Amino acid sequence: xxxxxxxxxxxxxxxxxxxxxxxxxxxxxxxxxxxxxxxxxxxxxxxxxxxxxxxxxxxxxxxxxxxxxxxxxxxxxxxxxxxxxxxxxxxxxxxxxxxxxxxxxxxxxxxxxxxxxxxxx
Numbered sequence: 074x075x076x077x078x079x080x081x082x083x084x085x086x087x088x089x090x091x092x093x094x095x096x097x098x099x100x101x102x103x104x105x106x107x108x109x110x111x112x113x114x115x116x117x118x119x120x121x122x123x124x125x126x127x128x129x130x131x132x133x134x135x136x137x138x139x140x141x142x143x144x145x146x147x148x149x150x151x152x153x154x155x156x157x158x159x160x161x162x163x164x165x166x167x168x169x170x171x172x173x174x175x176x177x178x179x180x181x182x183x184x185x186x187x188x189x190x191x192x193x194x
Contacts, residue, residue, distance in 0.1 A: 096166040099158035
């Protein structure tokens with residue numbers, strides 16, 4: 074298989090999920106960027122490995138008013154930028170989770186159809 078199209082396919086499949094996964098983690102507690110990257114990688118069993126690509130969806134969600142940020146001291150001289158989920162972000166997340174569920178069911182039906190027991194393969 075061509076490595077370039079494998080990379081492209083993986084990015085295309087995962088792209089739409091990133092915002093909702095970040096919002097889900099922020100629904101549990103405020104987090105800073107590096108912490109989100111590590112948690113996303115761990116909690117998705119390595120399916121999402123973001124580096125600088127993490128910040129574009131965060132900036133977009135902040136511009137939409139879904140999240141806000143605040144700085145906290147981390148040691149004597151360093152500060153960390155923590156992200157916080159706003160009520161509008163909770164609404165957006167709930168809507169997105171419903172949409173993802175419906176889309177997933179439809180995609181699985183198209184790709185695999187129903188097996189003999191009436192469940193997806």
